[in-house]
Amino acid sequence: MRDVTVVGASLAGLATARALRAQGFTGTITVVGDEEHAPYDRPPLSKEFLAGSSDEDAIALTEDDDAALDVEWRLGRTALALDGPTRAVTLDDGSILPADAVVLATGARARNLPGELPGGVHTLRTLDDARALRADLVPGRRLVVVGAGFVGAEVASTAHGFGLDVTIVEAAPVPLQRALGPEMGTACGHLHAAAGVPLHLGTGVARLVGSPRITGVELTDGRELSADVVVVGIGAIPNVEWLEGSGLDLDDGVVTDAAGRTNLPGVVAVGDCASTHRDYTGSRLRLEHWTNALQQPAAAAAALLGTEHSLPAHHAVPYFWSDQYGHSIQFAGHRAADGSVRIDDGVPGPATGSSPCSSTPRGRPSACSASTVPGPSGGCAGSWRNVSTDPIRHLRRRSA
Numbered sequence: 001m002r003d004v005t006v007v008g009a010s011l012a013g014l015a016t017a018r019a020l021r022a023q024g025f026t027g028t029i030t031v032v033g034d035e036e037h038a039p040y041d042r043p044p045l046s047k048e049f050l051a052g053s054s055d056e057d058a059i060a061l062t063e064d065d066d067a068a069l070d071v072e073w074r075l076g077r078t079a080l081a082l083d084g085p086t087r088a089v090t091l092d093d094g095s096i097l098p099a100d101a102v103v104l105a106t107g108a109r110a111r112n113l114p115g116e117l118p119g120g121v122h123t124l125r126t127l128d129d130a131r132a133l134r135a136d137l138v139p140g141r142r143l144v145v146v147g148a149g150f151v152g153a154e155v156a157s158t159a160h161g162f163g164l165d166v167t168i169v170e171a172a173p174v175p176l177q178r179a180l181g182p183e184m185g186t187a188c189g190h191l192h193a194a195a196g197v198p199l200h201l202g203t204g205v206a207r208l209v210g211s212p213r214i215t216g217v218e219l220t221d222g223r224e225l226s227a228d229v230v231v232v233g234i235g236a237i238p239n240v241e242w243l244e245g246s247g248l249d250l251d252d253g254v255v256t257d258a259a260g261r262t263n264l265p266g267v268v269a270v271g272d273c274a275s276t277h278r279d280y281t282g283s284r285l286r287l288e289h290w291t292n293a294l295q296q297p298a299a300a301a302a303a304l305l306g307t308e309h310s311l312p313a314h315h316a317v318p319y320f321w322s323d324q325y326g327h328s329i330q331f332a333g334h335r336a337a338d339g340s341v342r343i344d345d346g347v348p349g350p351a352t353g354s355s356p357c358s359s360t361p362r363g364r365p366s367a368c369s370a371s372t373v374p375g376p377s378g379g380c381a382g383s384w385r386n387v388s389t390d391p392i393r394h395l396r397r398r399s400a
């Protein structure tokens with residue numbers, strides 16, 4: 001193998017370039033990214049960066065020693081097509097990159113409301129989105145957040161801290177139910193209430209009001225909320241449309257085995273765009289977790305190089321975190337739909353404090369969740385049972 005093209009210049013793309021070099025690959029690596037920016041970290045976009053307590057230098061992903069990776073960066077260029085049999089990638093400037101191997105690391109983009117949207121309506125996925133939103137978060141303005149998922153909840157928390165008048169609308173009866181289950185989802189919903197941020201559950205958006213700029217949000221239950229700014233946080237869509245016709249199996253992302261191999265030889269997929277087989281569920285899952293995008297590439301690089309590599313720790317213990325209203329919510333493991341929840345410590349409710357619990361299908365612990373106020377060490381105040389998260393928490397601290 002002499003040439004590798006990586007499509008997607010973010011966490012998973014950079015991690016794959018690093019993994020290829022770390023595993024001895026000496027050929028050419030070209031990384032294509034449609035954003036103008038060098039790789040940067042997305043989690044701070046709804047947290048420290050949006051709050052203004054970190055800047056672009058602080059969220060850069062590349063480090064000084066990445067110069068030794070000897071990567072050819074093609075930034076500001078969009079990959080339009082992949083020719084499956086030859087692995088040639090066509091870019092929007094007409095150039096064609098032939099390669100022995102291709103890494104798909106195109107992530108996901110924010111889902112938006114349909115139709116033409118008035119000014120003051122934002123989504124949050126990119127650095128440019130975060131800059132535009134930050135400029136609009138003026139103290140005293142009324143912000144309506146559509147969607148009480150992790151990104152929506154974090155924006156609400158950050159904007160509330162700025163002194164905006166924040167309201168959240170969520171179509172589901174319980175926030176974060178799919179990720180955390182009803183008990184911990186309800187507990188997270190209480191964080192908004194405890195901060196004095198109204199959360200309207202079980203109602204959707206009927207119409208955005210105002211032109212050229214937003215003035216209100218009409219809800220499906222007939223109410224209208226006044227708004228100067230709206231943030232739409234209703235999930236993400238994998239960036240895989242450009243791969244249609246390539247011969248790849250696509251199904252809510254690029255279908256891969258546990259190591260990231262696709263159905264085409266010499267083509268792997270990693271990070272948020274990959275729908276990867278997980279041994280712990282025995283099925284495919286497309287995860288939008290920072291640790292997954294960081295760890296998956298080592299196995300995918302080994303698959304391309306034809307060597308063996310243990311599967312990422314994230315495969316055994318998936319992990320993600322969210323920071324809201326001064327609380328660090330952490331979740332490790334896999335929540336089984338038929339599992340029951342055991343509260344180990346604390347009370348999940350408006351009383352803030354630690355509330356770790358385990359989801360235990362048929363008595364076997366499968367997941368832990370904790371909502372804690374970070375201590376002076378930045379650690380977790382709650383106790384974690386049965387699942388070792390220490391290596392992952394170490395990585396996360398390194399990235400912070």
Ligand SMILES: Cc1cc2nc3c(=O)[nH]c(=O)nc-3n(C[C@H](O)[C@H](O)[C@H](O)COP(=O)(O)OP(=O)(O)OC[C@H]3O[C@@H](n4cnc5c(N)ncnc54)[C@H](O)[C@@H]3O)c2cc1C
Binds near residue numbers: 010044106288320323
């Ligand atoms: C606001 C926000 C907060 C988050 N907070 C957390 C958190 O607290 N905890 C957590 O675990 N995770 C969090 N995440 C998720 C985490 O950031 C993602 O899992 C991670 O960024 C995925 O990395 P990736 O490289 O797979 O994809 P991405 O970061 O999406 O990068 C993909 C890149 O490919 C580019 N691209 C797409 N299509 C093409 C194309 N055709 N040609 C060229 N380039 C293309 C995209 O523009 C992008 O630059 C957060 C995400 C966001 C947006």
